[in-house]
Amino acid sequence: MDPMDIVGKSKEDASLPKATMTKIIKEMLPADVRVARDAQDLLIECCVEFINLISSESNEVCNKEDKRTIAPEHVLKALQVLGFGEYVEEVYAAYEQHKYETMQDSQRSVKMNSGAEMTEEEAAAEQQRMFAEARARMNGGVTVPQPEQLEEPQQQQQTSLQS
Known part of the structure; x- marks a missing residue:
């Protein structure tokens, strides 16, 4: 075969993501079985x-x-021609499942996009809420007040002292 069998790439450049393939290989084998790097x-x-x-x-x-x-x-048809006919039914089922999941995903995105749009203020408030949740998760559930939250009590104390 010609080294340029694959359009625009030499055959040596064609590969699959190693991490993904390694994960698939490990998932297909019992937990107590190891696979040598060369075998992978x-x-x-x-x-x-x-x-x-x-x-x-x-x-x-x-x-x-x-x-x-x-x-x-x-x-x-290529699977049939190459002698992999026994896999056609399973491959077709996987294809149908993929079509179904893709359709579900697109319907979800349409529903999300067709909803009422947020105002800029609502979006900023939502973003701040999500940041606060993320900070809380990072701090093990303990919320750490932000500088603007610390300023408000100080201002209230100063106001009450002035009265």
Whole structure:
């Protein structure tokens, strides 16, 4: 294969996030099983190669249909052609789940954005409230008064002393 198989990148540059892949590998194994670093790297390389294989075959299926965009159906057909037919049903179920979750997320964001907009003062007050909550969490639940909160009691004391 040509080292420039992947558009715009040499094959050596194509990779998957190591931390994510390591996490996936560890989640798939029993807790008492360890994986050597070399074995993790090999598994990651296998995953990259598998993705390249599926992508390439999906592209061929897409081209045969005179389409310019690879659709999920092309990926499913590529799995069949490459001999991974037993996984098509599970992959399709994962795809449907992804579509459903994506639709739910977009509906939530529409609901959040379609609500009444905050005024600048409300937004500033909300921001201050969130800052106070964050400070309280960082201080173990103990709220530490801010400088502007300390000034008010001092002003009240000065006013009462002047009376």
